[in-house]
Amino acid sequence: MPAMPVDPVELTADLVRCPSITPAEGGALQLLETLLTEAGFACTWIERGGVSNLFARWGDKGAARTFGFNGHTDVVPLGDEAAWSIPPFGAEQKDGFLWGRGATDMKSGVAAFVAAAVDFVRDTPPEDGAVIVTVTGDEEGDAVDGTTAILDWMAQHGERMDVCLVGEPTCPDRLGEMIKIGRRGSLSAWFTITGEQGHSAYPHRARNPLPAMARLMDRLSSHVLDEGTEHFDPSTLAVVTIDTGNPATNVIPAQCRATVNIRFNDAHDSASLIGWLQSELDDVAEAFGVAGEMTVKVSGESFLTPPGPLSDLVAAAVEAETGIAPVLSTTGGTSDARFVKTHCPVVEFGLVGRTMHQVDERVELALIPQLKDIYGRILRDYFA
16 A cells, blocks of 8 residues: 555646547556555456446445545547647646646546545545445547446446545636536437428429528527526527538528537436427428438436535535535536436536646646545545
């Protein structure tokens, strides 16, 4: 077991140096496995669909209480590498920041909770408790062989977390201001409307799909899905593209395509929204005498961990370490908490996420040890 406290800044830098662009492992999970194994965690690699994931347990499987952490070491692509002012996997420290892809999202969060877990089991090992660390390499990609693969393996092997904290960045501007207790669902729908090509001088001899698509997009985007719920803002629908690929001004095209993305709260589920979209498409297709098709991908349903013991525990630790009483929020995109919520109560808390996915991604150096301290306090208070 490491004799000295784990430096989360040094661990973040080591992780950033691993080129783990999803779904490449890049050495990041190997690094964590070595550290956790030395600290007495039993580590298991979970491989599925070409993706590597890591499960680590300290303590007995039958422990009275088990606290879990979840995070990811895969990162999004670099974009234009020439636009970076520093090497994206260099982990340089300057101007009070640690720079590099994944510095914010979310290698610093992983480093903080791994460091906190290792120090906790070394300094104050719970007598009848266990700590589980789960880290995936497939959060930024399709997310089908990452945390879901870990949870499937856990179910097969009788492993269980009683509660889980996901270390994603959750704070808009200041560390401590926001905890996520749920997330909106996400649904994308691709529409194809097919008419009949013709000469633009003789529109009566064609069936133009464009007015039909314009009508459909207007109906969808102007519809009020809801006014929000107790813990969620109103659901939103965004039209993200309309395409015909028609370069000619004297040709009515035969086909038009469009895509919408819906972020929905707990007033809906994906099935009800898909039914509504299909009904709107059918109505427009009939009115304009065209054919309509739709395909849908659901990235996740909305979910909520109601305010209670877990959010109280995390909020108290955050306020004790930062002096800020955090807001309980469900804003933002999706995260792997959407998978964990079917296993156990889950909340998210992490750093400020301003530069995630950007060129010159960076994390404020002083916040990383502070986040480790918060996670350490959460562990001590949970097992107290």
